[in-house]
Amino acid sequence: MTDMVRKAISVGKFKSYHSSRHGFMVHGDSLSLMKEMADESVDLIMTSPPFGLVRKKSYGNVDAEKYVAWFRDFGVQFRRILKPAGSLVIDIGGAWVPGQPTRSLYHFELLIMLCKDPEIQFHLAQEFFWWNPAKLPTPAEWVNIRRIRVKDAVNCVWWLSKTPWPKACNKRVLTPYSTSMNTLLKNGYKAKLRPSGHDISDKFSIDNGAAIPPNLIAVPNTESNSYYLRYCQGKGYMPHPARFPAALPEFFVRMLTDREDVVFDPFGGSCVTGEVCERLRRKWVCCDLDEGYLKAAVGRFERGNVKDLKPAKSSSYSLCHPAVLWNGDDPEKLSKDGGRQRPKRSPAATTPKGREECRRFVQQRLLKP
Numbered sequence: 001m002t003d004m005v006r007k008a009i010s011v012g013k014f015k016s017y018h019s020s021r022h023g024f025m026v027h028g029d030s031l032s033l034m035k036e037m038a039d040e041s042v043d044l045i046m047t048s049p050p051f052g053l054v055r056k057k058s059y060g061n062v063d064a065e066k067y068v069a070w071f072r073d074f075g076v077q078f079r080r081i082l083k084p085a086g087s088l089v090i091d092i093g094g095a096w097v098p099g100q101p102t103r104s105l106y107h108f109e110l111l112i113m114l115c116k117d118p119e120i121q122f123h124l125a126q127e128f129f130w131w132n133p134a135k136l137p138t139p140a141e142w143v144n145i146r147r148i149r150v151k152d153a154v155n156c157v158w159w160l161s162k163t164p165w166p167k168a169c170n171k172r173v174l175t176p177y178s179t180s181m182n183t184l185l186k187n188g189y190k191a192k193l194r195p196s197g198h199d200i201s202d203k204f205s206i207d208n209g210a211a212i213p214p215n216l217i218a219v220p221n222t223e224s225n226s227y228y229l230r231y232c233q234g235k236g237y238m239p240h241p242a243r244f245p246a247a248l249p250e251f252f253v254r255m256l257t258d259r260e261d262v263v264f265d266p267f268g269g270s271c272v273t274g275e276v277c278e279r280l281r282r283k284w285v286c287c288d289l290d291e292g293y294l295k296a297a298v299g300r301f302e303r304g305n306v307k308d309l310k311p312a313k314s315s316s317y318s319l320c321h322p323a324v325l326w327n328g329d330d331p332e333k334l335s336k337d338g339g340r341q342r343p344k345r346s347p348a349a350t351t352p353k354g355r356e357e358c359r360r361f362v363q364q365r366l367l368k369p
């Protein structure tokens with residue numbers, strides 16, 4: 001099968017580092033690898049590049065300012081190797097400007113470059129946001145100590161395409177109906193014109209069995225007992241420090257490709273994309289510069305039998321309206337200097353009276369059915 005994949009995307013002189021039934025890993029620089037790959041040979045590029053993080057991670061991120069210039073050559077190759085109806089999906093985290101509570105624009109500049117550069121010219125099919133409900137509140141200085149910013153819990157996911165019409169179907173990624181939609185389906189809906197001008201016809205109350213998901217993908221990144229991690233522990237390998245959860249590539253692989261289509265992850269890391277494709281029977285190639293990450297990724301495929309790999313667990317999350325105190329007192333005055341002066345100690349979220357109001361709010365509005 002690997003030969004078929006090799007043939008499908010022709011990787012030239014590059015050897016496979018490890019292969020499984022539907023794909024293989026390549027150790028090396030993905031820019032050089034892509035130069036060997038045939039034009040229009042890939043259906044989906046699903047990837048999470050090294051982020052232009054302020055605090056450098058162990059796998060060598062490029063500085064935020066140089067990021068876009070560094071990425072450009074990849075963009076040119078991405079465009080060339082993608083089939084006309086193919087897609088490029090990039091999961092990219094934001095970054096803080098060093099020493100001040102403002103955000104870098106690098107991931108937006110990257111998006112603009114990929115769409116506006118005359119040699120690349122992708123279309124933005126849709127922007128997605130991956131919300132990690134388990135994300136810790138960082139950076140502590142702005143969020144926990146000075147209390148002047150909120151928790152940054154989403155990554156941007158840019159879905160780009162060569163034409164405005166990439167192949168796609170949202171029926172592949174339906175989500176269960178919410179409780180309120182189930183109630184509405186049960187009790188019926190009166191067709192009417194909404195204040196926004198949207199005409200909600202009686203078709204709205206047809207039960208399709210499941211809902212069309214929004215462009216907010218809620219998946220925690222809390223893998224703690226996977227086969228991959230146990231394999232790393234058993235062999236004494238360092239697990240990859242910036243893995244995405246399998247549900248993220250799975251969403252796009254399902255929505256944007258068919259069985260036997262070719263998926264490429266040029267910044268493959270621990271080969272989550274490869275594992276997902278193996279399970280979904282897409283041909284795949286994952287490339288990474290760091291052999292250590294690939295060595296550990298081999299564990300994902302060691303069992304050989306793809307049926308052993310379990311699909312992602314389904315779970316749901318609810319986000320409360322941020323109105324815990326909206327009828328109460330503001331806990332304290334806003335500091336006129338915008339938090340420039342570091343407080344002697346971290347201000348409490350609320351005054352004692354405010355805390356009591358929070359508790360009452362939760363009791364009355366959230367815990368009661």
Ligand SMILES: C[S@@+](CC[C@H](N)C(=O)[O-])C[C@H]1O[C@@H](n2cnc3c(N)ncnc32)[C@H](O)[C@@H]1O
Nearest residue numbers: 029030048050243244267268269270272288289
């Ligand atoms: C954010 S990580 C990807 C993690 C991966 N999605 C996962 O879930 O395991 C980015 C990866 O890109 C790799 N990388 C950086 N530059 C590369 C290049 N030019 N060619 C191949 N891999 C590269 C790094 O070694 C790192 O493992």
